[in-house]
């Protein structure tokens with residue numbers, strides 16, 4: 001009885017969009033404004049807020065609509081960088097991998113990987129390399145690297161093509177749910193006092209004697225423009241960095257050159273076993289992964305330079321052919337276009353070599369740039385090292401904004417809202433028992449999670465729910481289209497919307513989801 005009373009009173013401070021946007025109305029000065037709600041921006045928001053700086057983050061679409069929901073979902077040190085001899089980068093990423101698995105255990109996990117080998121030399125080469133990878137992880141190792149015989153390799157990877165197989169190497173890395181982790185990082189930042197708003201775009205800078213003194217932002221739902229004063233502004237816009245830099249200085253050369261990577265999601269019976277496969281070097285020098293994820297398998301990826309960043313990049317025919325050809329070369333099941341449940345594409349914001357400005361190579365993976373006007377741009381990197389990038393961004397923003405020096409406290413800071421989430425879901429079900437039902441019989445997602453995402457995670461439309469809170473678009477795009485009307489209907493009740501709204505939402509979602517289907 002006492003327990004029920006406590007649950008009924010449950011009311012934790014959450015990401016409520018109206019409450020958050022109201023904070024833009026007062027004319028206070030923010031210590032740090034962060035543009036971009038992907039991994040880099042979210043990490044910066046958590047770092048800044050937990051140090052005690054008055055922090056605002058704005059995202060032009062939904063959180064992680066950019067690359068941060070479209071990764072291969074690996075928390076890794078980067079075996080590829082080891083091959084390139086970049087020990088420092090691998091060492092740093094392995095530290096961050098260990099921290100992330102400890103700080104966010106509910107959204108990350110340890111995953112066994114197998115590198116199949118086709119000669120004795122490869123077995124020695126990759127065996128030694130992956131032993132070094134494990135040694136570099138030190139006490140944060142996720143499991144011992146082992147050499148496998150051909151028989152053991154086939155046992156672990158039942159779908160591997162046995163032709164000329166010489167054995168394999170077993171090693172361990174991390175895996176995660178990228179967009180949900182980002183949303184929890186933002187939720188944690190909000191609990192630490194940050195103001196976090198989606199569908200709010202930076203459209204210009206406010207300047208005082210050539211120095212940035214704030215940002216002009218537009219609420220893309222109401223078209224209302226706010227002038228936001230800030231002591232320091234961080235540009236964490238990934239593949240869109242150049243556009244924001246241009247708003248500051250039209251003569252600045254490009255900072256990033258986008259390069260896209262595509263992924264297929266296929267059913268588990270087409271690539272069986274609980275281990276992931278990693279091909280360190282395909283015949284044209286790329287890395288190929290087949291990784292189990294939420295009961296499916298993600299296959300990827302490519303690395304194709306493109307001219308212009310797009311929030312929904314499109315896979316090129318040559319990339320599709322490359323991926324099909326290679327997964328069929330290494331696997332025994334013949335995978336066709338019809339077997340692909342979902343195809344998704346992310347953009348790497350590669351540091352442009354054209355930029356001759358004062359870009360400081362913090363590492364080969366990411367860079368930090370401070371413009372003459374004081375704009376702090378944090379560029380490149382990877383999801384796994386988001387926390388490290390955030391430290392550098394906030395240290396530099398504090399310097400630019402002349403803020404009191406405060407040390408980073410995120411190294412052991414838990415990013416885990418799972419208890420709050422479960423309590424809130426229980427409460428929703430208590431009031432509406434029908435919301436205990438599943439969205440689809442084959443998946444464990446409950447209808448109550450839709451309501452939770454609206455009330456506590458700023459989901460505003462069907463795409464926000466089915467892409468980035470409940471990952472059905474990434475698991476099976478056709479199935480996501482099937483359940484969209486039901487999701488829209490539940491949302492309409494919560495948001496007090498009319499049948500026309502449901503119709504429009506379903507049409508909008510179907511238009512998007514059709515781009516995730518491979519015809």
Ligand SMILES: Cc1cc2nc3c(=O)[nH]c(=O)nc-3n(C[C@H](O)[C@H](O)[C@H](O)COP(=O)(O)OP(=O)(O)OC[C@H]3O[C@@H](n4cnc5c(N)ncnc54)[C@H](O)[C@@H]3O)c2cc1C
Pocket residue numbers: 035036037038039040041058059060061062063064065066067068069070071072073074075076200201202203236237238239240244259260261262301345346347348380381382383384385
């Ligand atoms: C194919 C691929 C696979 C990858 N796999 C992995 C992996 O397995 N593991 C790993 O560690 N890393 C991986 N990475 C790298 C990782 O995904 C990226 O480094 C990371 O997601 C980049 O995050 P970001 O926040 O910098 O960019 P983004 O996630 O793109 O976020 C930038 C945000 O800024 C917003 N924005 C832009 N302009 C404005 C504006 N004017 N106002 C407001 N908001 C704006 C955008 O809408 C966007 O949401 C992968 C990358 C790719 C491309």
